[in-house]
Amino acid sequence: MNRTIERQRYLIDFTIASLARRRGRNLGxxxxxxxxxxxxxxxxxxxxxxxxxxRTVLAASPxxxxxxxxxxxxxxxxxxxxAALRDIRGIAAAEGRLWGYYYDAGMRANYTLMxxxxxxxxxxxxxIGSAIARLxxxxxxxxxxxxxxxxxxxxxxxxxTLPSESELVAADVVLVSEADFRxxxxxxxxxVTDIAVSVRNPKEVATVSxxxxxxxxxxxxxxxxxxLRSYESLFDWRQGMITVLLAGAVLAFVILAWDKAAGLxxxxxxxxxxxxxxxxxxxxxxxVKFWEGGLVSLGAFLVAYTLAYLHVxxxxxxxxxxxxxxxxxxxxDFRMVPEISGQQIATIFFLTVVPYTLATIVPVWRxxxxxxxxxxx
Amino acid sequence: xxxxxxLALQGIAKIYNEGRHxxxxxLADIDLDLEAGKVTVLMGPSGSGKTxxxxxxxxxxxxxxxxxxxxxxxxxxxxxxxxxxIRQRTFGxxxxxxxxxxxxxxxxxxxxxxxxxxxxHPELKARCRELLEMLRIxxxxxxxxxxxxxxxxxxxAIARALVNDPAVVIADEPTANLDTALTAEFIGVVEMLxxxxxxxxxxxxxxxxxxxxxxxxxxxMRDGRIVGGR
Amino acid sequence: xxxxxxAGEMLFHPTVMALLLWSFAAVGxxxxxxxxxxxxxxxxxxxxxSARQLELERRTYLIATLMVAVLVGEAVSLLLFVFNADSMAxxxxxxxCAVGTLNASPYGFPxxxxxxxxxxxxxVWLAFNRADNHGWxxxxxxxxxxxxxxxxxxxxxxAALQLAYFADLxxxxxxxxxxxxxxxxxxxVAAHASGLPAMPSLAxxxxxxxxxxxxxxxxxxxxxxAVAYSPLAAAAFVVAxxxxxxxxxxxxxxxxxxxxxxxxxxxxxxxxGYALYVPLFLGTGLGLAVWPINRYRAIPSLAEAVPPMxxxxxxxxxxxxxxxxxxxxxxVAVSNLRYL
Numbered sequence: 006m007n008r009t010i011e012r013q014r015y016l017i018d019f020t021i022a023s024l025a026r027r028r029g030r031n032l033g034x035x036x037x038x039x040x041x042x043x044x045x046x047x048x049x050x051x052x053x054x055x056x057x058x059x060r061t062v063l064a065a066s067p068x069x070x071x072x073x074x075x076x077x078x079x080x081x082x083x084x085x086x087x088a089a090l091r092d093i094r095g096i097a098a099a100e101g102r103l104w105g106y107y108y109d110a111g112m113r114a115n116y117t118l119m120x121x122x123x124x125x126x127x128x129x130x131x132x133i134g135s136a137i138a139r140l141x142x143x144x145x146x147x148x149x150x151x152x153x154x155x156x157x158x159x160x161x162x163x164x165x166t167l168p169s170e171s172e173l174v175a176a177d178v179v180l181v182s183e184a185d186f187r188x189x190x191x192x193x194x195x196x197v198t199d200i201a202v203s204v205r206n207p208k209e210v211a212t213v214s215x216x217x218x219x220x221x222x223x224x225x226x227x228x229x230x231x232x233l234r235s236y237e238s239l240f241d242w243r244q245g246m247i248t249v250l251l252a253g254a255v256l257a258f259v260i261l262a263w264d265k266a267a268g269l270x271x272x273x274x275x276x277x278x279x280x281x282x283x284x285x286x287x288x289x290x291x292x293v294k295f296w297e298g299g300l301v302s303l304g305a306f307l308v309a310y311t312l313a314y315l316h317v318x319x320x321x322x323x324x325x326x327x328x329x330x331x332x333x334x335x336x337x338d339f340r341m342v343p344e345i346s347g348q349q350i351a352t353i354f355f356l357t358v359v360p361y362t363l364a365t366i367v368p369v370w371r372x373x374x375x376x377x378x379x380x381x382x
Numbered sequence: 383x384x385x386x387x388x389l390a391l392q393g394i395a396k397i398y399n400e401g402r403h404x405x406x407x408x409l410a411d412i413d414l415d416l417e418a419g420k421v422t423v424l425m426g427p428s429g430s431g432k433t434x435x436x437x438x439x440x441x442x443x444x445x446x447x448x449x450x451x452x453x454x455x456x457x458x459x460x461x462x463x464x465x466x467x468i469r470q471r472t473f474g475x476x477x478x479x480x481x482x483x484x485x486x487x488x489x490x491x492x493x494x495x496x497x498x499x500x501x502x503h504p505e506l507k508a509r510c511r512e513l514l515e516m517l518r519i520x521x522x523x524x525x526x527x528x529x530x531x532x533x534x535x536x537x538x539a540i541a542r543a544l545v546n547d548p549a550v551v552i553a554d555e556p557t558a559n560l561d562t563a564l565t566a567e568f569i570g571v572v573e574m575l576x577x578x579x580x581x582x583x584x585x586x587x588x589x590x591x592x593x594x595x596x597x598x599x600x601x602x603m604r605d606g607r608i609v610g611g612r
Numbered sequence: 613x614x615x616x617x618x619a620g621e622m623l624f625h626p627t628v629m630a631l632l633l634w635s636f637a638a639v640g641x642x643x644x645x646x647x648x649x650x651x652x653x654x655x656x657x658x659x660x661x662s663a664r665q666l667e668l669e670r671r672t673y674l675i676a677t678l679m680v681a682v683l684v685g686e687a688v689s690l691l692l693f694v695f696n697a698d699s700m701a702x703x704x705x706x707x708x709c710a711v712g713t714l715n716a717s718p719y720g721f722p723x724x725x726x727x728x729x730x731x732x733x734x735x736v737w738l739a740f741n742r743a744d745n746h747g748w749x750x751x752x753x754x755x756x757x758x759x760x761x762x763x764x765x766x767x768x769x770x771a772a773l774q775l776a777y778f779a780d781l782x783x784x785x786x787x788x789x790x791x792x793x794x795x796x797x798x799x800x801v802a803a804h805a806s807g808l809p810a811m812p813s814l815a816x817x818x819x820x821x822x823x824x825x826x827x828x829x830x831x832x833x834x835x836x837x838a839v840a841y842s843p844l845a846a847a848a849f850v851v852a853x854x855x856x857x858x859x860x861x862x863x864x865x866x867x868x869x870x871x872x873x874x875x876x877x878x879x880x881x882x883x884x885g886y887a888l889y890v891p892l893f894l895g896t897g898l899g900l901a902v903w904p905i906n907r908y909r910a911i912p913s914l915a916e917a918v919p920p921m922x923x924x925x926x927x928x929x930x931x932x933x934x935x936x937x938x939x940x941x942x943x944v945a946v947s948n949l950r951y952l
Contacts, residue, residue, distance in 0.1 A: 052626075211705075230705065233702055234702065234703050234704075234705075237702050237703050238703060241625045241626070242624050244625075244626050245624030245625055245626055245629065246624065249629075287670065288676075291677055346699075348627060348692065351627075351630075351692040352627045352630045355631070355633060355634050355689070356629075356633065359633075359634055359637065360633075363641065366678060366681060367674070370673060370677060374670040
């Protein structure tokens, strides 16, 4: 057993020495390898981060949302439904929510105006999300003017800003009082944007939503799990499309790997011949070649993954964000919570290291079976 | 050891590119017994098949026909994997152009044949140092091999051949690139190895080697056959 | 909101693509190895000094390298398959972990089982190969390559099952997950396993694994026990898996009704599943190889190499089962759940 380990150590030593001797030759392959892993890892980390972010957003959202539909479009829902909903067994709470979008023409940004249910806002004041605070350079005590859709100017004193733990949730939010909200949008009394329902037993979400559908026939009932699922498949699908687009790159890389492994220089061929003549076995040569491939793979993988990590979590995934995020331009400082999973790494491993290894098996074997008496001829 | 030969070849033939239009019959009808502890020279002009014979003797290749017996064991049909295992422990090679690997130090080159055996590193290092001292190139241990002179390179190659402590040392045209002084030195090394009990098998057409006192036996070859000897 | 819908929609999932890519590669590699194996079976002639024989001999290196690659890839892909099933659970109504995802198609569990079978077959083949490489006349060359020919359809079948599974997955199906599948009232093997009474099942776990340890120990003096060791290891695998489902997992979750062999791999349970599965798979894989290899100890060229190799495999296998016992005991000891 010790001999086996010792043997591998010698072979690794030799491999490192021969990599060092042929730095230039391996550099091109290393660069391409790194680039490929970087692109795949960036896409994967970004997709994963966004998904996590979406989950955070949804964790705060109600288990069931009841919306009113008019001609297939989202419409306001009367508050009068609330009482009927509260009578359904299994519902812990139901409350109307007031929220809407406001386009700030001056800043060319969309804000979400909402009335919080868990706190009271003084009329004439607002609490704003961190992105808006940054964008308009506002702090507590300042005031902001919004031109309402009815072309009336409203003044809000800033009573505070929202913490920026998760930017995606609260960055673009403006919290206002109910009176201001209704006045600003001209929102009819007795109506709300939608109704949030929470359920006593999470296992009964499906049953409860079926009951709601029967009770309010023209309502659309959306559960949190539904939204989560559509987010998941959206992200997966987009990430998948990126991977498909990259399949060509993977193929090119495989051809390069094959070519590099097959196109041994005369000098390398002679070296293998010498090794075999002085007593190395075919499997020793194969082992050295695989250590070589393994070390290059490991190096490229580590470098590329680190770069991708920095790219995604410190530079906001600047290169791929448009393809994956596909929304709002409001988040210049959008940073995701760093997250790495074994699954992501294993996936990228299968898309890069495995094709590389398989592509080099035959060329490596061919090189390793050189006749040991070649150097004597 | 006396009595039965250390290495016996019977009816050996070697054909390259068998069955193809460029078929070459390199050896035919070779019968040869080699004794342990002796110095044997295979002599003949280039193309006489002496190097091919050396590859068969040294388990670098298998004969196309015939039997090779090493210490009474038939090894002619053995797969390469096992021939290699035998070679690692029984034979050390000194090649005509030394075939050291450029870019590695002398010590690394010398230790190379021992890597697949996985010997403990301190032991191997000590063995390497001992050999380099014995061959008087101890001070060159950490130099890259491309800095060595011809004589030093040959000594490094000899040290490499000895690192696994083989019973047999095989040298192909060892003096082809050496002047008279270095040739004399080489013969001195051969004497030393013989005194240590090694068996030596050389190829040469150099009279300085064939006529040296240390040589026990000369086998003359021509056109892939043994034509004489003394 | 999804880009597409209906059957086949999961095929664009990156991990699914990676798994499919690997399974195609594995089929290709095994097919190439099997093709070479076929020529070797027909043409192998150790008495010949011909160039053809040398060529065949050198091909054995290629085949062995391909099979090592297949084994390593299958091991990683087995893990990834389970990871992926777990992370995809969110896409299926009712699914909470890997069980739900695997249950979302009738091909799910068969695909998983096929992957495990491929893994064990690859271990056994590599053990054959290792033994054979010690015999100077390659005495196992024909049995070894016949086994390889038999492995090929299994690898291909496993890939086909996996493809069928992923192609069959639809986000809109309602699935039952570990909370429903692994309950005694249901039908099927999984429910049957979870319906096993806890204490007898735990006892069976100890008996089977301890028997492996004892027999592995006994093999030091009586190598002939190998004939019983392999079937015992296989049985211990089944018993241990049943024990994981029926009782050990409940100790981990500290809930007598949560039976799931996958959730224990999650970080919230301290990855304790790996501590169970790594020794279990190692012990079973090597244990399965013990008997077939030991059968060849009488061959003269293997007489020197096979006995110590079998002894080593049995020792590592028995040692793994010992580790498994320790891990299982630790789980029971640490848990706040008590049956007695």
